[in-house]
Amino acid sequence: MGCTRFGEHWDRGLDDLIVDACKDAFDSAGVAKDDVDAYWLGTAQSGMSGITLARPLQLVNKPVTRVENYCTTGSEALRAAAYAVASGAYDIAMAVGAEKVKDSGYQGLNAMPVPGDGTARTLTAAAMFSMVAPAYAAKYGVSEDEMSSVLAAIAVKNHYNGARNPRAQFRKEITAETVMKSPRVAGRLGVFDCAGVADGAAAAIVVRAEDAHRYADKPLYIKALSFAAGSGSGLIDPDYDYTHFPECEAAAADAYAQAGITNPRAELAMAEVHDCFTPTELVLMEDLGFAARGTAWKEELAGTFRLDGELPVNPDGGLKSFGHPVGASGLRMVFECWLQLRGEAPPERQITSDRRLALTHNLGGYPGEMVSFVSVLGV
């Protein structure tokens, strides 16, 4: 695998990020670019078609495909590559995720406009996710102050982890006070409740499990790949209450069935989850089965998901502190599992656990209208 530093790469274009991540991945597997039979590039808005990858890598007449699936784009590239080798059509496939978001001249993420009738909402993702916190608090009787502390604890935890990650966009620990006093972006969410917006790329060489030992002494095995696209009906369904993400529950249940996991909290060594905003991570702890409904807020305060907790969540800093180059994030999560499960994470954040499974969770869209991906990886 390979992964660039995530951040504001003013001096590097998309091609540079792709070449950097791919070079590391080629080197780590000991393969040349022409050895790879097929390529999948995940990029949400930095380029179109497989040429976006074929040109910088100078791939000649290879099957190169660009995929897009909101913020799960990088995971989608991995899924395609994995199923491609599993099918027997190819022996070696490569999944690349890359995004250059900081050339737009705007803060935050901006989707490419599709011609429309002008009736679609124009809210930011922050505003859509900001509706989760008050709904959760009201349903489970969490006071406004308690909720602020919980959300701040999530941000503090992920910045603590990111501070121990040389590839992370934000490498500074923060205090709860900093989170709570940050300027409001949407609803009660402040700047420090939001993920970093970053450029970056990550890549993985994928082969069939039986071939893996030929390319790596310690390969990372894919135990489950699950993907769920919601119907979008949560936005218009009066039964939806903004306190859970059904697409994530479905993807998790499928992934656990594939991997034979019955108690994720007890069986997983770690999890990388899509903490685009602090309330998202809170709800995901319940959707992924790490905490019972209505209890994740207590678990966050108790430190269950800290680096030294019972189940470390986002040990690399997560979207919050590692940054979120849309198309790269899904593969970045896998990269952290690659480091942690193989004992190659920096000592200051290496998880010492005898558990051998890790989970990545990647979502795209908004509450009510979401795509969700879950993988289980193991050594």
Added chain:
Amino acid sequence: MRGIVRFAGYLPYRRLDRAAIPGLLGSGGGRGTRAVASHDEDTTTMGVEALRAALGPGLAERVGSLWFATASPAYLDKTNAVALAAASGLPFSIGAYDVGGSLRSGVGALLACLAGSGHLSAVVMADMRDGLPAGTDESAGGDAAAAFLVGEDGPDTPVVAGYLGGASVSEEFLDRWRAPGERRSRTWEERFGETRYLDLGHDAWEKALAATGICAGDVTRVAVTGMHARAVSGLTRKLGVAPEAIADDLCSTVGQAGCAHPGLVLASMLEGASPGDTVALVHLADGADVLFFRVTAAIGEATPPRRLDASPSAPVPYGKYLAWRGMITTEPPRRPEPARVSSSAAWRSNGWKYGFTGSQDRSSEAVHLPPARVSMRGGAFDDMVEAPRASVQGTIVTFTIDRLAYSPSPPIVFAVVDFDGGGRFPLELTDCDEADVAIGGRVEMTFRRLFTADGIHDYFWKARLLRSGVVDPPRSIGGPR
């Protein structure tokens, strides 16, 4: 007898305190307030408000023609009346026409429909009055709309104000003018116009009395409207009517709403009228028009859902008013501006975009906003009926304030709304301040202009908080095609 069957006036929510003007500029202003259209309103959306209020249950599909008068059209070349028809649920098989440009066009459209015959005609007048900062037109002007359904007396369409007749005179002279594209009007020396209008108004008044056989002393309600304030007050004193018959011309609270003002004041007079009243309207614009009406016993049934004197309102700071009118440029959100609306995509979704009509699955009864072909419950294909929600109230389930998203006037207040009778849709709230919004709050729908890109206005619906003075609005029948 032909006359007015239904009527309604519309005032936007915001009021500018005229005293705030010299506070910023050191001059200008005056006493009282003026009505201010929100940043998401124009003459078309205000016209929709008035027309929807005037359309009673079942009346939308009875309307045979629509006449929209404004001196501040949202579009030239393109007919604005068609958007009003679409957003008000008027049938496909009508003519919809703009009556354009001048301050006399509103009263002219009303007179033309009163003089006509046959089908029910809808007359809508709307105007937004501008002037340069600190000028008289800025503080004296106002934004408003009024709508009238005009037709023959019938069992389902009783006339509430029968037209008794009147008189018009026209004379070519220059008092007030504005070149196309200009924001400010210009006027000739005040005394010349005053002299002409006093003569013209008096002449038309006498002719109208003679034509109808009405004595001035029998008039129970009268108002003179026009942009020339001295002529208006001078003529009012010379009409020979009883002092108590002189109606409030709304200039001190609403301002002079130009082309729409005669309609607005007529609607205001009718709101307070009793059966048997003789109501007179005099409008001074490049001549004079006098109209006499006799109020009938049906007046009680035609009271609009929101009386003008009960219109909810809240202040707008003068700086915000200037920004909304494009007189000052404020820093926009640092987000990309929205792309222009696709004409063909908008046309395909006319029923949704203009009619706010979703669909309801027949087997599961699940309501889909916007309309869908496949049900979210049960998965039935193409088994939906129309689910109109433009006239349906709703409840705020949750809400947020988006400080980052693009808006012509940030921040965006956004709410998830559950509609009475089924259906949920996330919507922008308008005419509200952040502190007004709460979970459980009740809302109604309002047709607004979201933004303008490449000269194309993006019209769609927003929600606004139900405020006092509002009763259930009439349901319009027959969504737009």
